Amino acid sequence: MAYKYDVIPIVHEELPLLKYFNIPNQIIGDRWKMSNNSKCVQLKAGFYYNCSREFDSLGNITMDGYLQSWRYFEHAKETIKMIFKFRGNCESKVRKYLESISKEGYQRVCIHVRRKDRDNKHMIKVGYNVAEKDFFERARNFYVSKFSKVQFIVVTDYKMWCRRNLKDVDISPFNDVGDDLALMSMCDHAIITGGTFGWFGAWLSGGTVLYFKGYPRPGSWLDLQTNRNDYYPPYWIGIS
Structure with missing residues (x-):
């Protein structure tokens, strides 16, 4: 999503995936508490939700949900696979x-x-x-x-x-x-x-x-x- 809307993706240092993946842009401690923040929430596990409205704002966005749809990733799948390399x-x-x-x-x-x-x-x-x-x-x-x-x-x-x-x-x-x-x-x-x-x-x-x-x-x-x-x-x- 960050790739699509030209913003910087960040993850918290306590994200469990970091045990297996060396994902960049990790945020440490209280810096995780972002101001001017809105959420893009995927309410149903197997549905694609278009977050374009949230990303049109100038604030910070928190993605929340399973994100289990190929539509989220298709346009950037080679970049994602390059980043998500196992430790x-x-x-x-x-x-x-x-x-x-x-x-x-x-x-x-x-x-x-x-x-x-x-x-x-x-x-x-x-x-x-x-x-x-x-x-x-x-x-x-x-x-x-x-x-x-x-x-x-x-x-x-x-x-x-x-x-x-x-x-x-x-x-x-x-x-x-x-x-x-x-x-x-x-x-x-x-x-x-x-x-x-x-x-x-x-x-x-x-x-x-x-x-x-x-x-x-x-x-x-x-x-x-x-x-x-x-x-x-x-x-x-x-x-x-």
């Missing part, structure tokens, strides 16, 4: 792991499986649908048909389920979310099942992205909080 210790750890499982001439596809906190009747009713084994088989077949030589690497919050249901895959050995996000970003392509982590991991990775069309569950409360045209980039491919 050295995180990147080197992931590169070392990828080298240890490397297969020459293979395309790396990261499968993000979010399931553990959502595999119950209440969460599914609300709209947090989970993808089942058949979805992953169809998604894998897509990449094998497209590239022939494909290595699948799994990032998940439910390793036990993945070991039981996904065969011929490498499952991330990491327990830190930053390492797993870096792993997603360093793969060539991504398969995602739903959720903020998978969305941003796929966006950072680039390549061909397949997503679970059943998320959010059509007609659910979460579906009403989501505009699919805003949420999923038009060049991502949805399958059920």
Whole structure:
């Protein structure tokens, strides 16, 4: 947004992302308390909100919300990916792991499986649908048909389920979310099942992205909080 409106973006020194990313323009302590400040608030997680009215002012702007729409980033995505580089210790750890499982001439596809906190009747009713084994088989077949030589690497919050249901895959050995996000970003392509982590991991990775069309569950409360045209980039491919 700062790129679009030609202003200076700043982040507070306590932003959790700074553990993993060396983001510039950090503000320390009380200097964070800005005067002449207004907010651009994204009330629904999966909707794009046009902040042009707020940015027309001469004051300071605070962005607030999930900002989970490709429309916020598309015009500046190369700049953002250049800035959002992982810190050295995180990147080197992931590169070392990828080298240890490397297969020459293979395309790396990261499968993000979010399931553990959502595999119950209440969460599914609300709209947090989970993808089942058949979805992953169809998604894998897509990449094998497209590239022939494909290595699948799994990032998940439910390793036990993945070991039981996904065969011929490498499952991330990491327990830190930053390492797993870096792993997603360093793969060539991504398969995602739903959720903020998978969305941003796929966006950072680039390549061909397949997503679970059943998320959010059509007609659910979460579906009403989501505009699919805003949420999923038009060049991502949805399958059920």
